[in-house]
Amino acid sequence: MEIVVCVKPVPEPETRLRAAADGRTYDTEAVKFVLAGYDESAVEQALLLKESIPGSKVHAVAFGPSPRTEEVLRASLALGCDQATWVEAPSELRPDPLATAHALARAIRPLPHDLVLCGKQAGDDESGLVAPALGELLGVPDFGFVVDLRWDAGSSRLTFRRETEAGEERWEAPLPVVVAMQQAWNDPRTAKLPAILKSRKVPIAKVAWTPLPAELGPTVPVRFELPPPRTGAKIVEYKTPGEAAEKLVRILREEAKVFP
Amino acid sequence: MSARVLVVGELRDGHLADPTLESVGSALALAGGPEGVVGFLAGASARSAASEYGRYGVADVRVAESGSFDSVPPAFLAPVVVATASETRSDTIVVGGTTFGRDLTGRVAARWNAAAANGVTEVRLTGEGFLVRRPVFGGRATETLRLEGPRRVLSLRPHSFSAPEEKPTEVRVTPAAAPEPAPGLLGPKRVAVAPIASGAGPGLTDAAIVVSGGRGLRAPENFHLVEELAQALGAAVGASRAVTDAGWRPPSFQVGQTGKTVSPQLYIAVGISGAIQHIVGMVSSRVIVAINSDATAPIFKVADYGLVGDLFEIVPALTAEVRRVRGL
Numbered sequence: 001m002e003i004v005v006c007v008k009p010v011p012e013p014e015t016r017l018r019a020a021a022d023g024r025t026y027d028t029e030a031v032k033f034v035l036a037g038y039d040e041s042a043v044e045q046a047l048l049l050k051e052s053i054p055g056s057k058v059h060a061v062a063f064g065p066s067p068r069t070e071e072v073l074r075a076s077l078a079l080g081c082d083q084a085t086w087v088e089a090p091s092e093l094r095p096d097p098l099a100t101a102h103a104l105a106r107a108i109r110p111l112p113h114d115l116v117l118c119g120k121q122a123g124d125d126e127s128g129l130v131a132p133a134l135g136e137l138l139g140v141p142d143f144g145f146v147v148d149l150r151w152d153a154g155s156s157r158l159t160f161r162r163e164t165e166a167g168e169e170r171w172e173a174p175l176p177v178v179v180a181m182q183q184a185w186n187d188p189r190t191a192k193l194p195a196i197l198k199s200r201k202v203p204i205a206k207v208a209w210t211p212l213p214a215e216l217g218p219t220v221p222v223r224f225e226l227p228p229p230r231t232g233a234k235i236v237e238y239k240t241p242g243e244a245a246e247k248l249v250r251i252l253r254e255e256a257k258v259f260p
Numbered sequence: 261m262s263a264r265v266l267v268v269g270e271l272r273d274g275h276l277a278d279p280t281l282e283s284v285g286s287a288l289a290l291a292g293g294p295e296g297v298v299g300f301l302a303g304a305s306a307r308s309a310a311s312e313y314g315r316y317g318v319a320d321v322r323v324a325e326s327g328s329f330d331s332v333p334p335a336f337l338a339p340v341v342v343a344t345a346s347e348t349r350s351d352t353i354v355v356g357g358t359t360f361g362r363d364l365t366g367r368v369a370a371r372w373n374a375a376a377a378n379g380v381t382e383v384r385l386t387g388e389g390f391l392v393r394r395p396v397f398g399g400r401a402t403e404t405l406r407l408e409g410p411r412r413v414l415s416l417r418p419h420s421f422s423a424p425e426e427k428p429t430e431v432r433v434t435p436a437a438a439p440e441p442a443p444g445l446l447g448p449k450r451v452a453v454a455p456i457a458s459g460a461g462p463g464l465t466d467a468a469i470v471v472s473g474g475r476g477l478r479a480p481e482n483f484h485l486v487e488e489l490a491q492a493l494g495a496a497v498g499a500s501r502a503v504t505d506a507g508w509r510p511p512s513f514q515v516g517q518t519g520k521t522v523s524p525q526l527y528i529a530v531g532i533s534g535a536i537q538h539i540v541g542m543v544s545s546r547v548i549v550a551i552n553s554d555a556t557a558p559i560f561k562v563a564d565y566g567l568v569g570d571l572f573e574i575v576p577a578l579t580a581e582v583r584r585v586r587g588l
């Protein structure tokens with residue numbers, strides 16, 4: 001199976017966020033970028049499939065500026081991906097999700113792709129738009145919120161589960177398909193030192209970025225806001241559990257107004 | 261300045277789902293009245309539910325009435341939605357931000373060459389343009405975006421918009437244009453749907469109130485304390501990773517960095533210490549309550565209200581008090 005996995009560099013989850021000087025986006029100065037959380041699940045899923053289906057290959061694809069995008073591709077190679085393609089974005093560009101989907105589709109179209117794996121949403125903008133847009137641009141079905149993806153060799157179909165408001169759905173799908181992963185059902189692996197060293201020598205293919213058709217209106221960031229810092233809990237004093245309960249319920253109804 | 265809005269509806273138990281009513285509310289505001297709003301529904305019971313749009317003054321309803329829409333991927337519906345938007349000369353598509361709506365948005369945006377945003381909590385059409393506000397970074401920040409160009413697609417975060425006032429009108433139901441789907445889209449089959457363990461699943465991310473339990477509960481047989489409090493409050497049930505890793509509850513209950521991100525009106529953390537990986541999944545909740553026997557637990561730094569004490573005493577008392585005031 002030829003598997004493409006889309007990986008995005010995002011700030012480490014523990015990063016202390018600050019607004020940029022112009023107040024429109026966040027400040028990327030001194031921020032450490034890592035592989036997005038759900039993308040780790042997608043890479044892990046890709047590697048598990050590769051290990052279970054002889055002759056499979058995993059190709060990591062990313063769109064973004066230097067150096068962080070190249071770094072997440074190197075990290076994906078170190079985890080076990082076989083090849084990598086990078087669509088380098090101009091550093092001043094703040095790409096919106098649709099532009100990203102167009103850039104990725106352009107890179108993926110010429111590659112063999114039975115299965116395109118993405119994360120459900122990236123840990124920064126959480127747009128959740130790239131995977132479905134990619135499905136449309138590649139002309140294949142897409143599925144979001146997927147867990148537990150397996151290959152049924154007998155029927156040549158993928159089987160997977162999705163959690164929706166309707167319940168837990170089970171699906172079967174022939175290839176090709178785009179899948180956005182919800183969460184790994186087994187913990188993503190970490191890269192070992194020899195693999196990290198070896199991955200440095202793998203050449204990364206580059207694809208040029210081209211601007212979008214003017215008809216597609218861009219998404220322009222206007223304001224980035226952080227909530228006021230939380231100052232610590234107001235501790236409710238009480239003598240008996242009954243009093244604690246009574247006081248808290250009164251606060252929640254009258255002061256916080258969270259239930260009638 | 262006003263928009264022409266197509267609302268993509270979703271049915272639950274044969275009726276318009278709450279997120280659809282919220283979409284209608286927002287559409288009426290954007291369009292400046294019901295004349296600029298068109299309702300859309302797909303599925304076996306699309307026609308019978310279409311009249312429900314009329315309750316809110318929306319008279320023009322397009323339906324794709326076929327049971328096949330009930331169990332196909334969003335890829336299948338996108339061409340119908342886009343054709344309907346073009347036919348009704350809509351410039352904006354609004355859908356509830358459920359798993360259905362969030363998957364549909366990107367697909368439709370790519371097909372319609374529209375700017376798009378998921379999980380929107382505020383929309384404004386002003387001299388500055390079409391502005392949307394949405395939480396990012398797991399709710400730790402919010403961004404405001406201007407969606408430029410002639411068309412846009414939005415999914416609205418559940419509970420962020422109010423359902424519209426009732427203003428009944430007669431509904432005109434028109435079958436929606438249904439372009440032939442590409443053959444490649446017909447392959448996938450939904451083979452089963454099973455109800456999700458109560459409280460967890462996407463219900464958790466949408467819930468107005470969430471009660472989560474942690475290792476402080478000591479053993480799986482004590483978790484019912486959390487579930488009873490949740491039931492009294494009409495809340496969804498969550499858990500820390502300590503609980504899901506130990507197998508007391510399935511992974512779908514987990515709140516945090518590697519689990520679900522929630523931002524309800526009220527989050528109650530029971531016997532949870534407040535590790536950073538848990539905090540990032542719930543810190544954007546409006547009001548946070550922590551119940552923990554350790555006064556120095558980090559959860560009290562992000563909570564609004566804290567009860568320091570033994571959860572085995574406090575939680576049953578709290579459940580009883582909630583039941584009393586709610587007349588249960």
Ligand SMILES: Cc1cc2nc3c(=O)[nH]c(=O)nc-3n(C[C@H](O)[C@H](O)[C@H](O)COP(=O)(O)OP(=O)(O)OC[C@H]3O[C@@H](n4cnc5c(N)ncnc54)[C@H](O)[C@@H]3O)c2cc1C
Pocket residue numbers: 473474475476477499500501502503514515516517518519520530531532533534535536537538541551552553554557569570571572
């Ligand atoms: C990469 C990574 C990702 C992670 N992702 C997540 C994630 O998504 N979600 C998540 O939750 N965790 C996550 N974790 C784990 C996280 O670091 C913590 O280990 C976990 O959240 C702890 O769960 P807990 O608070 O239930 O347990 P503990 O930390 O053991 O806390 C139990 C609390 O219960 C209190 N307590 C005990 N007895 C009582 C009593 N009788 N009455 C009242 N209070 C009592 C204690 O004072 C204590 O504060 C992750 C960790 C890593 C390394």
Ligand SMILES: Nc1ncnc2c1ncn2[C@@H]1O[C@H](COP(=O)(O)O)[C@@H](O)[C@H]1O
Pocket residue numbers: 006007008009036038039042061062063064097100104117118119120121122125126127128129130131
């Ligand atoms: N710049 C990018 N490069 C590669 N993959 C991306 C990029 N942006 C988004 N993706 C993929 O799309 C998923 C969803 O991202 P988003 O739609 O931005 O929330 C991510 O988890 C990635 O798998």
